[in-house]
Amino acid sequence: MPYITLRDGAQFYYKDWNPQGSTATVVFSHGWPLSSDAWEKQMFFLADHGIRVVAHDRRGHGRSEQTWERNDVDNWADDLSELIEKLDLKDIVLVGHSTGGCEIARYTGRHGTSRVAKMVFIASAVPRFAQAPDNPDGVPVPTIDFFRSSMLQDRAKFFIEVPTGPFFGFNRPGAKVSQGLIDSWFAVGIQGSLKAVYETTRSWENDYTEELKALDIPALVIQGDDDQIVPVKVGAYAAIKLLKKGTLKIYPGGAHAIMDTEPEGINQDLLSFIQS
Template sequence: MPYITLRDGAQFYYKDWNPPESTGTGTVLFSHGWPLSADAWEKQMFFLAAHGYRVIAHDRRGHGRSDQTWDKNDVDNWADDLSELIEKLDLKELVLVGHSTGGAEVARYCTRHTTARVAKIVFISSVVPQVVQSSVSPDGVPVAVFDGFREAMLKDRAQFFLDVPRGPFFGFNRPGAKASEGLVESWFTVGMQGGLKAVYETSRSWEVDYSEDLKALEIPALVIQGDDDQIVPIKTGALAAIKLLKKGTLKVYPGGAHGIMDTQPEDINQDLLGFLKA
């Protein structure tokens, strides 16, 4: 399996699908959300690779197959890790795609490092600009909710990691929703591969204000979110983000849940492809 060694010696896993029939039309790099891994993007990676794109996704430190380091589980270090991957693979003309927490990671990479290697950026159900309730994000999630998440993880992470996908993540708790036990089990399995400390500390990134990161972006940005996202309220997510982006395009999915890459993969795939070709 492909790994790079990071500055602190940590082993950092990534998958790189560059099919022989690739048309050389570009490279798409995916950053996953909490508490998942590169595997969260397989539907999108398979689709885009079949359309001639090189597709890459990594496991954030502490998640999936990457090393479970004790420290550096914060957005600045994630941006540094991403920078090391991009530099070591010498990637150029990238399209960065971030879901949920991954949106914070790709935004911070662009402002902490550079957009010289980045052509476009995509935020899907992202925590940017600020998901926690604050004076600048009055429609955000009260910090007490995140405190409850952290308490639940420490008390019984396994049960919590079943409750989240069975409920708000995919919207399976909505009346008439047809739940997929396969999606639930997959989310649980991948989530439990992450280290407790890493997934616990990741929740602190949801309390960060990324407004300045978005304001600084000069590249085209696509913002996608469902209006029934129970994890990141759309008012504090996509609707707030689009106001800060200089070259932003907004796509709202009526009734869409947080995990729309899995619940509406055909729509996401077509919107990504259209943005890549634009």
């Protein structure tokens, strides 16, 4: 399996599907508490259309090494930078879902956009996820604390409740429930270290406003308006106001895991944006 060794010696797993004669390169960053496997529908579709696709397992997640330290967004950004530089990727399209949006925003804040042509934020926790006096529509910090305490008390139980309910929107009346998606989410999520998935929640309390305001490249913002994890008001609707070259796409009734619940639409959105 492909790994790179990071600056602290940690082993960092990635996938690199590179069709012969590929015309573009897309780099994916996954959400909490998953891995690169979360992107398999998009990666297969784009690679089948002649596009190189790269995705990594964030440190402490999936098949990457479970380091005790450096489970924070600044180090994630630096890890991503090392991967991009070691593979010598250029003119890439960066795509982040949920927490992955925090990672790619912080990457550009710390490393610039010299290797990035475009960005895509899907149901991303940017610019500001946590509630504050000047961000009243955000998620209350006690709710984030509940995520932390639930993981410490009974992570296995919590990692069944999240995909069964709000993550895929399966708790909505009339929802078409996929037990396979629930089981897959649990299987991938439970692979991550408790330390890493716990500390991931710290990234949700950061402010990524300046990173988004500084972006001067095209950015596509996609979200469902029934996202029960990231409120659309503090996600897509807030992000698009900050981006100089942003395009907004809202999926009516769309859930947080819109890549899985609306894969055909998301895949086509990505392909069209990449080729534009």
